[in-house]
Amino acid sequence: MSATGPGPWDIVDRLSAWAKETPWCDWLELGGSLARGGGDRYSDVDAALGVAGDVPLPVACEAVLEAAGTFAPVADSLRQNFGTDPAPAEHVIVQYADGRQLSLVVLAAADRPGAPPGARVLLDRSGRLAGTWLPRQLEASSGERREWAFLSWVNLGDAVKHARRGTVWRAVHSLGLARDYAWKLYAASRGLEYPEFGPVTVETANVPPPPGIEDTHPRAIEPGSISSAALSLAAVLGPLSEGLSVEGVRAVTERNLRSAGGDVTGSAPRRR
Structure with a gap:
């Protein structure tokens, strides 16, 4: 332009x-x-x-x-x-x-x-x-916020699973989906209009981004970096999920994150 x-x-x-x-x-x-x-x-x-x-x-x-x-x-x-x-x-x-x-x-x-x-x-x-x-x-219902939180944790778990497999682009895709839902939750938590537009809404309102969101982007397209970004996103997503009745899916994903800490630093055989 x-x-x-x-x-x-x-x-x-x-x-x-x-x-x-x-x-x-x-x-x-x-x-x-x-x-x-x-x-x-x-x-x-x-x-x-x-x-x-x-x-x-x-x-x-x-x-x-x-x-x-x-x-x-x-x-x-x-x-x-x-x-x-x-x-x-x-x-x-x-x-x-x-x-x-x-x-x-x-x-x-x-x-x-x-x-x-x-x-x-x-x-x-x-x-x-x-x-x-x-x-x-204009604003998110409690049902929508629960759906966003649930899907964020599910996609975060998928990112860890794909990183373990070594299917790194699928891992990055799932991580991005999880982050998108976290942005929506953050916009809703700040009481912003049209929270479903996530970062667009936040930046249009001149509101600071979620603390730590920059660390949720992997530094490299390899399993260890993706795992580190996933851990950072879990830290961002945790407070945004409080009170939204997603304790079950959150617990499963956090357990998988902890168990993956020792085996996602190297490439694994690819599976479909």
Whole structure:
């Protein structure tokens, strides 16, 4: 991305102007770091668009892609089916040639009961966004936090198992999954909005990372280093798991970590 060319706000302005000139665009909201005032020229444009009337979502998405191509030269684009709460939607991703990116959720206007916290309303013809809408992802339920803790410990145990076998890339993959869930737990423990986005949420909120998280990354792709990183992640994960009813899986994984301490420093025969 150019350090001197147009930034993401140019895309926001062009998208807003197009939506205001397009009658079936009922509302447009901006999200992410730009909406919260913490973005910079490297920020993606995260937005949502409400489609009014009888315009089918696929037709609206094609119109969005056509319009987006007039904002700046496009390198590529993608449309995804996107399940949102409370109704399904489509997700349009536009990658501009200069490195900027537009991520736009397109849904029926009536399916949004208000604006989520942190969003900036750019257009609201019918007043649907006048109220506040609390999406399910805004905070984690106790069930979600238990699920994250359980899966983190399970993946941590898998990392140890694969390190013992010498299947180091599977070990690194499992370790990364375990760390991702730990980040989510940490964001939830700090009371941050949208904790399921883990490190994105933490850094957007300018909150310090979990103490010791840097040691959970292996220094080398070999069993001993992976085992050391796994032990460090267990130390991070322990306090985050308290009170979440995962004592059983935690005990098994911690036992395997202790027993693996003497035999993961060398490569083992590979197994499938």
